[in-house]
Amino acid sequence: MNAMKYIMLMNLTDWLVSSSVHVIKLGTFTRDSHGNMEGFRVSKVNTVDRQRAHTLVTRTGCKARVVVTATNTNDQWVISKSDQKHNHALCTPAMTPFMRSNRAVSKADIDEAITLKEVGVGTSQVMNYLTQQAGGYHNVGFTHKDLYNALQRGKAKEIVDGDVNALIAYFDYKKHDDPGFFMTYSVDESGALYNLIWLDSTSRSDYTCFGDVIAFDTTYKDNLYGRPIMPIVGVNHHHNTIVFATAIIADETSQSFEWVL
Structure with missing residues (x-):
């Protein structure tokens, strides 16, 4: 391709929503995309006495890259x-259906x-049935692990929906005991x-007394739903940590x- 000026017919707004960008100067956006073999494996994974099974090395320090740039003058990318x-063998056409970016469970x-x-x-039998129905592993579009994860996500959503209803009902009950209790929430397009x-x-x-300075931390993710729990805290006149509010957020955007806030 040799850095040719190829106009990509891609809508600017849609792309910005789903991708990370860098502002390199006023009105200019750029994205630097590398392959999945960029860089090297972190050293702690290569320890000899590692308890988990060693996996194949998938990062070879490959320097292949594509940089696309857009300006506000038009809705096109260059x-x-x-x-x-x-610096590694490329995926063969026969194996491309098994690349992560090409796999999805419909x-x-x-x-x-x-x-x-x-x-x-059982899940293995379900996978065999869907594979035969699709005419082989190359046509089914996902792996056994993909199917297992998709089924687990469905179970987690059922648990989340039930727990959310119970939590909101509990908060409504708290309002009767504590008139100063406050709770609010937002939902996505599906109502979740x-x-x-x-x-x-x-x-x-x-x-009211100590809210001049607040801090929050979103490192608390060790929960069933993988959602960041965000306590909003401060310090009182005894230098003790106090909690102003607690939030559960969808992501850290x-x-x-x-x-x-």
């Missing part, structure tokens, strides 16, 4: 730099798998819980933080 020199396959699971069919924040009358009083 390939400004391209390096196609790989809703129809998930629904069929759930129906089979409900009558006692997106962000949630709550605080009681003690927290509101503490914020600026939109979620703005919603909470």
Whole structure:
């Protein structure tokens, strides 16, 4: 390709929503994309006495890259730099269906798998059935692990929906015991819980007295749902940590933080 100026017919707004970009100067956006073999494996993975089974090395320090740039003058992207020199064997056409970016479990396959699971069919047997139905592993579009993960996500969503209803009912009950209790939440397009924040009358009083400086931490993710739990804290006149509010957010994007604060 040799860094040719190829105009990519891609909508600027849609691309920005789903990709990370860097502002290199006013009105200019760029994205530097590398292959999945860029860089090297972290050293701790190569320890001899590692308890987990060693896996194949998948990072070879490959320098292949494509840089695309866009300006506000039009809604088009330009390939400004391209390096196609790989230091590893490329995926063969026969193996491309098994690349992670090409694999996905369709809703129809998930629904069929759930129906089979409900009558006692094991996941391996479900996978074999779907593979035969598609005409082979190259046509099914996903692996056994992909199917297992998709089924587990469905189970987790059922648990989440039930727990959310119970949590909101509990918070509504708390309002009767504590008139100063406050809770609000937002939902996504499907009606599932997106962000949630709550605080009681003690927290509101503490914020009035000591809310000049606040801090928050989103490192608490060790929970069933993998959602960041975000305590909003401060320090009182005894230098003790106090909690002003607690939030459960969908992700660690600026939109979620703005919603909470």
